[in-house]
Amino acid sequence: MLYKTEGIVLKSMEYEEADKIVTIFTKDCGKITAIAKGVRKTKSKFGSSLEILTHSIFLFYKGRNIDIVSQSEILESFFSTSKEVFKFAFAANCVEIINKLTEEREINVGLFNLLKEVLHYLRISNDPKLLTLSFKWQTMSILGYRPSLNHCCRCNKDIKDQKEMYFNIKEGGLICNNCIAVDKERCVKASLYFNKLVRKILITPLSTISNATIPDERMKELEKITDLYIAYHSEKSFKTDTFLKNL
Numbered sequence: 125m126l127y128k129t130e131g132i133v134l135k136s137m138e139y140e141e142a143d144k145i146v147t148i149f150t151k152d153c154g155k156i157t158a159i160a161k162g163v164r165k166t167k168s169k170f171g172s173s174l175e176i177l178t179h180s181i182f183l184f185y186k187g188r189n190i191d192i193v194s195q196s197e198i199l200e201s202f203f204s205t206s207k208e209v210f211k212f213a214f215a216a217n218c219v220e221i222i223n224k225l226t227e228e229r230e231i232n233v234g235l236f237n238l239l240k241e242v243l244h245y246l247r248i249s250n251d252p253k254l255l256t257l258s259f260k261w262q263t264m265s266i267l268g269y270r271p272s273l274n275h276c277c278r279c280n281k282d283i284k285d286q287k288e289m290y291f292n293i294k295e296g297g298l299i300c301n302n303c304i305a306v307d308k309e310r311c312v313k314a315s316l317y318f319n320k321l322v323r324k325i326l327i328t329p330l331s332t333i334s335n336a337t338i339p340d341e342r343m344k345e346l347e348k349i350t351d352l353y354i355a356y357h358s359e360k361s362f363k364t365d366t367f368l369k370n371l
């Protein structure tokens with residue numbers, strides 16, 4: 125059986141003498157791991173379509189153990205030139221996040237479009253770091269981890285204008301002074317600027333964010349909390365993976 129879908133390559137690995145094993149995040153079928161046979165023997169467009177960050181239409185053949193990529197047509201090859209090493213690193217980080225946080229065959233068109241968009245705007249962005257971090261918050265939101273930023277995630281008290289606040293990594297949101305007194309575990313200090321910034325990020329298209337910049341100090345705070353939040357949730361899903369495989 126053959127099937128065709130648009131996709132972006134998240135990971136590409138050499139396999140045996142001439143093959144490649146690729147992980148592709150597709151629009152219609154979710155994340156797929158497939159094999160491309162004999163592809164390293166010749167220099168072809170097909171080979172280029174299997175490089176990380178390449179956006180193509182792929183034709184897959186349903187295999188018994190693993191599906192086979194049989195044809196492709198490149199739509200957009202992100203970061204093909206070596207001049208853009210810096211931006212390439214941010215783009216590679218975005219696909220890595222998608223690979224970590226998604227399950228095989230779980231369809232998510234919204235997330236696919238977001239990935240396509242971030243890769244597109246990273247090329248013209250003023251501040252690739254801000255764009256990448258914004259992409260991460262929007263990804264978390266699409267995957268059901270939208271943080272609670274107006275109310276305490278424990279007691280629901282309105283805290284959007286509280287001066288000193290903490291972000292609870294585990295529960296995904298801000299926590300009020302009363303609740304923090306009881307439980308400081310997995311909480312990190314967050315400024316009012318951070319709160320307003322993330323609230324804005326969650327409702328602003330990446331096309332607009334790609335023209336924005338923020339002060340270095342604020343970036344450090346945003347980066348720190350983003351990394352902690354993603355690490356906590358991806359570690360959790362990773363553990364579930366291992367658990368399921370060991371059953």
Ligand SMILES: [Zn+2]
Pocket residue numbers: 276277278279280281299300301302303304
């Ligand atoms: Zn509270």
